[in-house]
Amino acid sequence: MTLADAQPAVRTGQCQCGAIRYQAAGEPDDPHLCSCEPCTRIGGGPAMLWVGFRGETLTWTGPGGEPAWYASWPTLLRAFCPRCGTQLASVAEDSPMVMVTAFSLTDQSGVAPVGHSYRADAAPWMTITLAPEPQPQQPR
Template sequence: MKQPKVFEGGCLCGDIRYLVTATKLASHTCSCKQCQRHSGSLTQVWVELSNDQIEWTGPGGLPTVWRSSEYSSRAFCSQCGSTIGAIDDKPTVAIALGTFDSPNRQGLAPQSHSYISKLPKWWRIDHLKTCD
């Protein structure tokens, strides 16, 4: 049996912090209009987990939520405004990958993409200058 991995993350100001414990996480990207507006980006990267895999550890406790659909609420920090993710009515939480302390860790790479048709036709990175 695989040992669970521990992932930590939080908002920009540190008021909202979390600890995720899981043996495997599902990650995907989405370019629907709602994800674009919530993230301020053309594509949002989500890491999905169940409610029992996340512990809210920061001084702010649970993130603030705004009801965004019939089944889900968008979560954010009420202090700095950082996007944290989405909390569904069913026991699913989707955390924005950019809020993880180490988003480049093995096992967090997206496996699928939703609403690719909503991306602008010019959206690709192979023609851009790199800024590393």
């Protein structure tokens, strides 16, 4: 194993206009759809697709600096680009994870939803087929 093999994978993402960009290290965690009222309103669709990364691995890298933040719940902040309005992330109070909108990622491979929050509130015509839960790696 080389030193390069030991480095965690880095994912990048950005808003629509490119002013706000980010990178996060590690494997994407808990890809899931959410159909709560705030997610459907900010996303303009029947669900948002979120994926998590450890908060300490996310850095804002674009020329626009950090995104603007909005408290959509008393314990939840959401990040968006103040220039184009793209929703980018959410952070729950006391959580070590930051959730990014999966479609803001440059590469969405391996980010199929395995869960659906607020499924009972989803549009009645919406049919979802979730990805199977990831299986733990077996030792070789």
